[in-house]
Amino acid sequence: MQNKDACTSIMVGKKASLDGANYIARNEDRVKAIEPKRFLVKPAVKGRHETYVSPYNKVTVALPEEGMRYTSTPTLDQTAGPNEEDGINEANVAASFTESVYANDRVLAYDPYVKNGLAEDSLCTLVLPYIHSAREGVEYTGKLIAELGSAEGNGMQFADADDIWYMEVVTGHQWVAVRIPDDCYAVTPNQVAIEDIDFDDPDNYMWADGIQEFVEEHQLNPDHDRWDFRHIFGTSTQKDRHYNTPRTWFAQRYLSPNASLGQRPEDSEMPFIRKAEFKIANEDIQYVLKSHFNETPYDPMGDAPERKTYRAISLSRTAQSHILQVRNLNKYKTSIHWIELGVPAFNPYVPFFANADDTDESYRNVPEKMNLESAFWLNEALAEVVESHYQEFMEKDEDYQKELNEWARRKIAQVDKEAASLEGQALIDYLTEQNHEIASHYNERTKALFFELLTEGCELSKMSFKMDPNL
DSSP, X not given: OOOOOOOEEEXXXXXXXXXXXXXXXXXXXXXXXXXXXXXXXXXXXXXXXXXXXXXXXXXXXXXXXOBOOEEEOOBSOOTTOOOOOEEEBXXXXXXXXXXXXXXXXXXXXXXXXXXXXXOHHHHHHHHGGGOSSHHHHHHHHHHHHHHHOBSSOEEEEEEOSSOEEEEEEOSSSOEEEEEOOTTEEEEEOSSOOOOBOXXXXXXXXXXXXXXXXXXXXXXXXXXXXXXXXXXXXXXXXXXXXXXXXXXXXXXXXXXXXXXXXXOOTTOSOOOSXXXXXXXXXXXXXXXXXXXXXXXXXXXXXXXXXXXXXXXXXXXXXXXXXXXXXXXXXXXXXXXXXXXXXXXXXXXXXXXXXXSOSOOOHHHHOOOSSOOTTSHHHHHHHHHHXXXXXXXXXXXXXXXXXXXXXXXXXXXXXXHHHHHTTOOHHHHHHHHHHHXXXXXXXXXXXXXXXXXXXXXXXXXXXXXXXXXXXXX
């Protein structure tokens, strides 16, 4: 079974971030240009006796009797599974599922994928409601993989206020995970990313039982003096060098301008984890996820001959993008689930407080056909208009995104101040109300720009001719 998605993931540790939060983030890229997404809060459950069966591949799991409340971004079409993808639960644990990764044929020969094993469509549903820390996210997923097997290669991010863990499941049963150091960041673009594993350091590395014996038995390690997961299980192909590695190159070029000097887009040995050279802001993560080789000859929106050489980070086929900002619960009361709908390059990230029990109707209800009362469709429409006249409209679009980022920072500071004296259901009610206000503000501002640009576009038609004003 092959992955249907092709994403880009970013993780930023709390000592590497400007505000001291842990961040995990990802563009959820799909095959189709239009893949409608919703934003929901799934309620907590108690006393449940149900069995989950995936509509996608029929993986069958007995669900725990109790599960926590969590945010999620499922697809509108559920025939291929829920595909909830990402969220933050009421224990203040965030997760993002998944970064599609691909193993080489040597390792798959001895541990092939399991057709009805765990796949991306089910992972968020089967893991996020039941974990109380980032580390537990890895452990819980690892137990499911041992029991059910994996239907595909997947990279998963888990974060709480203390830790970030990245886990790669690459064959039917083999996986490793690494804790991202607090003062570092990591970027991964659809290829096995984790490098050397220290089996004497279980505080910072985790792995599938028997993985060392599996590699030794089948003579799979190509290196003489190291145990590099990427070398053993990953790929290094022409596709990697045109589809994957250039995205790492561009992200590290921006976040590590000194350390990345000399790296080239097609380098196969760029490090997965890097020290941050400056404190990384939410806006910096946005920039990377919105990027399309800006200010290089490889920008598909430019006119250089190389513009189609490499696959960019921001795509027209991004169903949604998210930044999960995991803040210290005692200090800030709640974490923030930032959502971008449409095309990341052209649309804003909208901040929603995760400790809420409902989402705005414009995000919760998504019609099958375009309707500007739906946040998904509104943002898709704006992106289409901006791209259609990119040179003429991009400056106004960037100003609009900047304006909303400024507004968001002020709004979050105001809400944090008011929320400091609240707790329990009163806090949840207040944050839910604020989320509705945030959605309304972004929707109104987006509609205003959309109609402004649509009107201006009437003057830019190619079906025009300079005419005598008297005719």
